[in-house]
Amino acid sequence: MKPILSCEEVRRLEDCIEAEGTSKATLMELAGEFAASVVAASDPKRVLILVGFGNNGGDGWVAADILAHKGIDVDVVSPVEPDEIPAALARHVARRTAGRDVNIVIGPSRDELAELVSRADVVVDAILGTGFHGSLRSPFSIWIPTVNELAAEVVAIDVPSGLDAETGTVEEDAIRAARTATMLAPKIGLYSADGPDYTGEILCGGLYDRLDEVIDDVDHAAEMVEPIDLIDFLEPLPSNIDKYSRGSVLVVAGSSSYPGAAIMAAKAAARAGAGYVAVATPATCANLIRMALPSVPVIDIPADSRGAFGAAARRAVCDAAKKFSCVLCGPGITTAAGCIDVVSGLLKLDVPLVLDADALNCLSKLSIGGLDETPELYRREAPLILTPHYRELSRLVDEEAVRDLGGAIEAAQRLLWAAGSDNFIVIAKGPVTAVAGVEKVLLPVSGPASMATAGTGDVLSGIVAGTVALNHAYEGPWELLCSYAVSLHSYTGFIAADRYGEKSVIATDLIDVIGDAMALASEEALKGLEDVPATTAKGA
Numbered sequence: 001m002k003p004i005l006s007c008e009e010v011r012r013l014e015d016c017i018e019a020e021g022t023s024k025a026t027l028m029e030l031a032g033e034f035a036a037s038v039v040a041a042s043d044p045k046r047v048l049i050l051v052g053f054g055n056n057g058g059d060g061w062v063a064a065d066i067l068a069h070k071g072i073d074v075d076v077v078s079p080v081e082p083d084e085i086p087a088a089l090a091r092h093v094a095r096r097t098a099g100r101d102v103n104i105v106i107g108p109s110r111d112e113l114a115e116l117v118s119r120a121d122v123v124v125d126a127i128l129g130t131g132f133h134g135s136l137r138s139p140f141s142i143w144i145p146t147v148n149e150l151a152a153e154v155v156a157i158d159v160p161s162g163l164d165a166e167t168g169t170v171e172e173d174a175i176r177a178a179r180t181a182t183m184l185a186p187k188i189g190l191y192s193a194d195g196p197d198y199t200g201e202i203l204c205g206g207l208y209d210r211l212d213e214v215i216d217d218v219d220h221a222a223e224m225v226e227p228i229d230l231i232d233f234l235e236p237l238p239s240n241i242d243k244y245s246r247g248s249v250l251v252v253a254g255s256s257s258y259p260g261a262a263i264m265a266a267k268a269a270a271r272a273g274a275g276y277v278a279v280a281t282p283a284t285c286a287n288l289i290r291m292a293l294p295s296v297p298v299i300d301i302p303a304d305s306r307g308a309f310g311a312a313a314r315r316a317v318c319d320a321a322k323k324f325s326c327v328l329c330g331p332g333i334t335t336a337a338g339c340i341d342v343v344s345g346l347l348k349l350d351v352p353l354v355l356d357a358d359a360l361n362c363l364s365k366l367s368i369g370g371l372d373e374t375p376e377l378y379r380r381e382a383p384l385i386l387t388p389h390y391r392e393l394s395r396l397v398d399e400e401a402v403r404d405l406g407g408a409i410e411a412a413q414r415l416l417w418a419a420g421s422d423n424f425i426v427i428a429k430g431p432v433t434a435v436a437g438v439e440k441v442l443l444p445v446s447g448p449a450s451m452a453t454a455g456t457g458d459v460l461s462g463i464v465a466g467t468v469a470l471n472h473a474y475e476g477p478w479e480l481l482c483s484y485a486v487s488l489h490s491y492t493g494f495i496a497a498d499r500y501g502e503k504s505v506i507a508t509d510l511i512d513v514i515g516d517a518m519a520l521a522s523e524e525a526l527k528g529l530e531d532v533p534a535t536t537a538k539g540a
């Protein structure tokens, strides 16, 4: 797992490293060295480095010196003379570099800058890093669009300038980098909101050789899950196994209006490895589901007049549910009164429970006085996994809209802390999906944009339930098991996009390639065993 930090956590980490005897000045030298190595990998003949007023610029000045020393032609563009740079560390290295073999241009006009950008093989953005705040001021508001328009290749140092390293938002404009060489640990903003559109590939320079010993002295905003972390879930099935020991899932789903959601979730649960999957659905749509899924028993549940779970559904569902290793409730159920009652009943059972889609909206209605006022939640001990997308998450916390990864993590943590159980997980689905538990927030690999299509959420909840059932002897951490399920789902997206075309993937395609996704997850994990590149964190 690779830590991802907030700006405050990075500052604390720098202080810890300094307390261990490595000064910030040394860190700047190492940061410049790392940035220079990332630039040199492109084998450029001419490099242009744009520096700002702060220490991000300092990294750029150090890199300029190193690249020039390698015989590369280096131009440095600065808004002020080296002597006038306000940040002391940056001023020191700027003065030193000014005495070396680099061409320094102070405050060029837009045309002069355009000329310099156009003739460089690589442009290095050392304008603004974690100290950026407010709106872009001149001259950077002119430099950034000029670089974006004319540069052949851009390497951003630490953070693309103009991108808020904490929130990932870009208010006006930001550098669009091919690669971002980030220092010590990736900043959370690189993965949130607009971040993924600007960072390109994220490369992380560890800088400090005993980083592993100090990084846990600060909190981590999140951690990136690597394929190797999931290796325990990739064991082949033992030969002495039967359908029950592979775990069972009851899928409580569907209504006359949405029988397909139940079909997709149940099929995904079976493909994810559960040995026995059954569906409990309103009697009005049971036959349709039977015909679609010949291998899956379907239990008729009393329906209301509109074909959703009716008043007598709670008892019938809960009686059936007790016998299963995992229950998934939600896909296609609607929020009729009988459905709210079913969700409330299931929450009280001592069975691992995955709530998705309309079950989450039922939960919002159940917990109207706040989650900490909802005994079904705070008294629960068996694992509970919620799989909300941003809109469902907003409803659950009853707050203004969740818009990005940072907001999703915050909202998920509010839910978790209200319930306060190690067995409670929120899978906050978005362009980058976060798996949040009380202890940790994990970021599994994200799938392609092709997956933004109806029904993929039903497939995910099916995969989660099937995975929980197959691993029914597992005792946690649940964040990791859920991250495995999310990774499988992402891999199905890549495989399906490859097979059917980026724009043509439909949710059912994902289900049929879950087995291939497992093979891909194994392949990726084995690669991780062979070569562990200590400094590379792939962009999500």
Ligand SMILES: NC(=O)C1=CN([C@@H]2O[C@H](COP(=O)(O)OP(=O)(O)OC[C@H]3O[C@@H](n4cnc5c(N)ncnc54)[C@H](OP(=O)(O)O)[C@@H]3O)[C@@H](O)[C@H]2O)[C@@H](O)CC1
Pocket: 010, 011, 014, 024, 027, 028, 031, 052, 053, 054, 055, 056, 057, 058, 059, 086, 087, 127, 128, 129, 130, 131, 132, 133, 134, 135, 136, 137, 138, 140, 157, 158, 159, 183, 184
């Ligand atoms: N983490 C580490 O261990 C290490 C970190 N290191 C590096 O240090 C970087 C952080 O450095 P930093 O704190 O000096 O901030 P930085 O981003 O250079 O910007 C500050 C300057 O920009 C200005 N400014 C702000 N907003 C602006 C705007 N909207 N438009 C225009 N200007 C604006 C601001 O002016 P202000 O308004 O605040 O007076 C100030 O002058 C970090 O990202 C990493 O690269 C490495 O060297 C060593 C290891």
Ligand SMILES: [K+]
Pocket: 056, 125, 126, 127, 128, 129, 156, 157, 158, 159, 160, 161
């Ligand atoms: K930068």
